[in-house]
Amino acid sequence: MVVVSSSTVAEECFTKNDIILADRPKLIVWKHFHYNYTTVTASPYGDHWRNLRRIGATHIFSSSRLNAFTSVRKDEIRRLLLKLSRDSRQGNFTKVELKPLLRDLALNNIVRMVAGKRYFGDEVTNEAEAREFKELIAEIFKSGGVANPVDFFPILNWFGRGFEMKVKELAKRIDEFLQRLIDEHRSQGKTSNSMIDHLLSLQESEPHYYTDEIIKGFILVIS
Structure with a gap:
């Protein structure tokens, strides 16, 4: 949070430095959970973020896509x-x-x-898969809601990396779980109207834009 009391400084914040102040902080949790700051919620403003926003607005959160899941909600x-x-x-x-x-x-x-x-x-x-998913979600909320002093004082990295190692290990488990989901859908072909199936079908024509990592990033953000 930035607090200013001068109209001149406020004007500068919302013009010259607008993007800098509106950008996202590089937190340790986001580094590992969000694929080195490449998901739509953690990526800095730029071409990559605009591309992710386009994918989300067109293929995930558009009215037609949300209406396609009316039967699921009912x-x-x-x-x-x-x-x-x-x-x-x-x-x-x-x-x-x-x-x-x-x-x-x-x-x-x-x-x-x-x-x-x-x-x-x-x-x-699949009880085992459901149980693993619940455990991962619980741990994400637990770790994601923790304020880590290293994020604000990087010099503390010299005195131990216990928190980051824990987050890194959890991120690895999350990535493996999401990759299994994607591989399962890829091997079965398009059997449903799910977001994964839809993005995998787009991956066939534009693999550069719809990589597995981008798909996993959207799964993580939405879930």
Whole structure:
């Protein structure tokens, strides 16, 4: 955060140095989780970031792509309502904890749109894969939300790299999991309307723009 009290300095911040001040900090977590600052949320402003923004706006977040997943959202809501209905069968009122149910609803919507799979709640086809995904997501939130002094005082790197080594190891596990997802979809061909299948089909015609690393970056950012 930058606080200025002078109108002259404020004008300079929003004109000459606008891009510099609006750019993203190079945090250790982002370096390893976001493929050396190459994902859309961690990449500095420039040609690469503009290309990622174009891909996201055209092929992931456009109205047509989001409308294509209407059936997924309807199905997940139907599953939730059926579960609530079963819990209150025979007219008996039952106390329900909505927070985990709504969390599962949101995450299943995301994962089904991204990979065409369900990892939460009932009817999970691959329990081991779902469990690994949940563990990785929990560790990402845990590590990603930690403020590390080295990000603000780089000289501290001389006194130990324990935090960075931990983040680097987790990033390796995440990358291996995402690569398995991509390889699985690639080997099966386009069997669904998922984001991975869609980007892999674009990869065939423009491999330079739609590399595996870019696809993994979008999976990580959206998930």
